[in-house]
Amino acid sequence: MLIQRMLQWGCGLALTALLVACAQPGPAAGEAQVRYGRINRIDAVQIESEAHLGLGAVIGGVAGGVLGHQFGGGTGRDVATVAGALAGGVAGAQVEKNQVKQPGQHIIVQLNDGVAVGITQAADPNLRVGDRVRIDGSGNGARVVRTGP
Known part of the structure; x- marks a missing residue:
């Protein structure tokens, strides 16, 4: 149950980060x-x-989750999966930022x-x-x- 909540929390956090990254501030009024x-x-x-589509974060998150799932067993595997997904998402977003010129x-x-x-x-x-x-x-x-x- 704890692992399921951690995965849900991690996915929610990744989705929130993706939405915030895509938000564009509107023009400010004034002089x-x-x-x-x-x-x-x-x-x-x-x-x-x-414009950043956020694909780097999504692909990195999936790849990191798959890679993290290869380590440990039981609860440790679940923790490694979540950690891998988060780290992969951050790394993927940075790679996309560096590539989109x-x-x-x-x-x-x-x-x-x-x-x-x-x-x-x-x-x-x-x-x-x-x-x-x-x-x-x-x-x-x-x-x-x-x-x-």
Whole structure:
């Protein structure tokens, strides 16, 4: 009975972690900083994808559970199965995170006030060195948008 509860608890925890990992925060209301300038440099980079399906955690959890089930006997086997499933889920999620990349750009913009800023974002084929641009937002949410040649 205890082992069954542990397995149910472990599966519930894994499902909760999967759902939390897939949740995307909505846009925040309020003001956003807007700055203007000209692109000085664009470098191609690889960035983490915004969307993770959670398949790595699921596959890792199943594989870890199967592997953990190979050890011990009785209660020890059940504990090893749960531990293997949890460890496999964590490892699988990390592997997926490292593998799911998308093309991006690191863009250096010389602002109209003379300050240079660097923004890393998803690739935009319409951006070119010398373009006049606007930077919407700040921090991790900052994006470079073309306003003219």
